[in-house]
Amino acid sequence: MTPSTDAGSLSLADGFEPRSSEDWQRLVATVLDKRRTDGGHTAPDDAEAALVTALDGGVETRGLYLRTDRVLGVPAAMPFTRGRALRDASVPWDVRQLHDDPDAARSRAAVLDDLEHGVTSVWVHVGEDGVAPADLAEVLADVRLDLAPVVVSSWSDPAGAARALLAAVGERPSVGGNLGLDPFAAALRTGTAPDLTDLAPLVRELASRPGWRAVTLDARVLHDAGATEVDALAAAVASGVALLRHLEAEGVAPVEAFGHVELRLPATADQFLTAATLRAVRRVWARVGEAMGVPEADRGLRTHAVTSLRMATRDDPFVNVLRSTLAVFGASMGGADAVTVLPHDTVSGLPERFSRRLARNTQVVLADEANIGRVADPGGGSWYLESLTDDVATAVWSRFQEVERAGGVPAAIDDGLFARWVEQARAEREPGVATRERPLTGVSTFPDATATALERRARAGLTLRDGALVPHRDAEPFEALRDRARTLDSPAVTLRALGSPRDSGARRLFAVNLLAAGGLTTTDDPAPVAVIASNRAGYAAHGAAAVAELRAAGASHVLVAGRAGELGDAAGAVDGELYDGMDVVAVLSDLLDRLGAPAQAGEAR
Incomplete structure (x- = not known):
């Protein structure tokens, strides 16, 4: 009810007939029936089921959410779903920038540049694939430690990085920081045994x-390797419990140890799932604290959201800026305490000054100009977000219990449980990437086949042992295809459109984009591979002549772009079809074979 100017009230629903969920189902069924070609009718229940979307981790979203009675709670109180603490509108979150350039002078200058232009804390990655521990003091030499917190991370030498940070800080006044210890994540990332x-x-x-x-606790290790958000968070929570148990055995009480924990988790372009994971993991961790006897005021989990490496692409890298913007929005909505945006060129190597500026300004603009951080838990009370949070929390807790039943994190690592989670998640997700059911803008859809990769200084390598969880980005199969295409003198396919642009224009565009996903361009000139863009009528009238012409011009492999099975027997004269829902990676790999492009090592086939 909205107050009116005459001190009465205005009912926004006046004049509308009340509607039920059954009414909505019938309306959905009517829309779905318009697409049917068999003359049948969709049952109301089936109509609602058709709008269910499966997310990774066994979580689903529905088309309609109805009011449910629930206690929403408030920030800074159990179960901490709505935030660890009340948000300060003037400083909505900690803008944290990552630095991993082994050149100490470059990193020192980059750190200072960031702090002078909006960054509020510094994250330095230390070790073989980052800054050397001996150089950390120089990298942080210009940092006002009484103003900016510093955190470190390391896969190859976590304890060395922690001690290097303490030595660099010395006795100077400091607002704090984090030593970045997670022995289990380091072990999973390198394939070594956990060292506590x-x-x-x-x-x-x-x-x-x-x-x-x-x-x-670094949930990115599993996620970067291919695990779902649910799996990654469950492994991180289980690791936290194992570390708390270890510390308790070493004489550090849970109430003291609990305050030492921060969680670093991936933020993806699915902004609502990102928000739900942040809200859910705080709830799960608060439950852990409750079980361990930690006072309620100390159960809030500090969270650090990092834009997902897995969603980043090498090709058309500026699309990464859009992905990161969505991820930051989701992280803010979910109440992240700190946020890091990986620069858009991070896949190509060490970022440059411009890309670091763009990364930090993504956060600064969203916070200071879009004002997205001025409200604590803005999605709280949304029936959709609350339900999604419940589902994620339940799924995380279930996976966490699976680890506990396996004997805890050390036993789960030895048994390969986490590696199996990664393999299962990749097996379920990769077909969707290959068929473009999970589109990658700029890579598998709307690609620029003529674009070249950015040239950046390479990162240092990391020594890995058998069983290490290596990062795998979703775009890698398509990037490998495009690398193969670059080995060709002429990565072109002949394209023939039959009929008028009205009849074949959409299919021609479809074929051009599909081929460009593998780095192939189209030409009118003869080539060993040819594609015909046509509908059924156009192919029936002109298809045989077009195929004969292309064969005579030297095309040994002729495809037709249309809808799956649309041409029926008429397509018998060609070697295959291009259509939505096909394994694009496999088809493009076959075409590159026919054009003579050598297969790349490790390429998905």
Whole structure:
């Protein structure tokens, strides 16, 4: 009800007949029936089921959410779904930039440049694939530690990175930071055994340093390798529980150890799922704290959202800016305490000054100009977001219990449980990428076949052992195809459109985009591979002549672009069809074979 000017009230529903969910189902069925070609009718229940979308991790979204009675709660209180603390509208979240350039002078200048232009905390990756521990003091030399927190991470030498950070800080006044310890994540990333030797001593060393924490549970390891958000969060929560148990055995009480934990998790272009995962994992972690006897005021989980590496693309990299913008929006909506945007060129190598500027300004513009951080938990009370949060929390808790039944994280690592989660998730997701059911803008859909990869300085490598969880980006199969196409003198396919542009224009565009996903261009000139764009009528009238002409011109492989099976027996004269829903990666790989492009090592076939 909205107050009116005459002190009465205005009912926005006046004049509308009340509607039920059955009414809505019938309306949906009517729309779906318009697409049917068999003259049948869709049942109301089937109509609603048709709008269900399956997300990774066994989570689903529906087409309609109805009011449900629930206690929404408030930020800074159990179950902490709505936020760890009340949000400060003037500083909605910590803008944290990542630095991993091993050139200490470059990193030092980059850190200072970021802090002078909107970044509020510094994240330095240390080790073989980042800054050397001995160089960390130089990298942080210009940082006002009393103003900007510093966190470190390391896969190859976590304890060395932590001690290097403490040595660099020394006795200077500091607002705090995080030593970035997660022995289990480091073990999974490198294929080594978890080393918890230095955990308790370093936690005790921080007792006299207010604002400092020791542990960063890194859910990105599983997610970057291909696991679902649910799997990644469950593994991180299970790792946190295992570390708390270890610390308790070493004499550090859970109530003390609990405050040392921060969670680093991926933020994807699915902004609502990103928000739901942040809300859900705080709820799950608060439940862990409750079970361990941690006072309610101390159960709030600090979260650090990082734009997902898995969604980043090498080709057409500026689309990564759009993906990151959605991810930051979702992270803000979910109440992340800190956010990092990976630069749009991060896949190509070490980012440059412009790309770091664009990364930090993505956050600054959203916070200061779009004002998306001025409201705490803006999605709270949305029947959709609340239901999605419930589903994610339930799924995470179920996976967490699976780890516990396996004997905890150390036993799960030894048994290969997490590796099986990754394999299962990739097996379920990759077919959708290959068929473009999961489109990758600029890569598998609307690609620019003539675009070249950015040239950046390469990152240092990381020594890995058998069983290491290596990052795999969704775009990699298409990038491998485009690399093969670049080995050809003329990566072109003959394209013939039959009939008028009205009849074949859409199919011609479809074929051009599909071929460009593999780095292939189209030409009117003769080529070993040819594609005919036509509808059924056009092919029936001109198809045989077109095929004969293309064969005579030297095309040994002729395809027709249309709808699957549309041409029926008429397509018998050609070697195959191009249509929506096909395995594009396999088809393009076959075409590159026919054009003489050598297969790349490790290419998905």
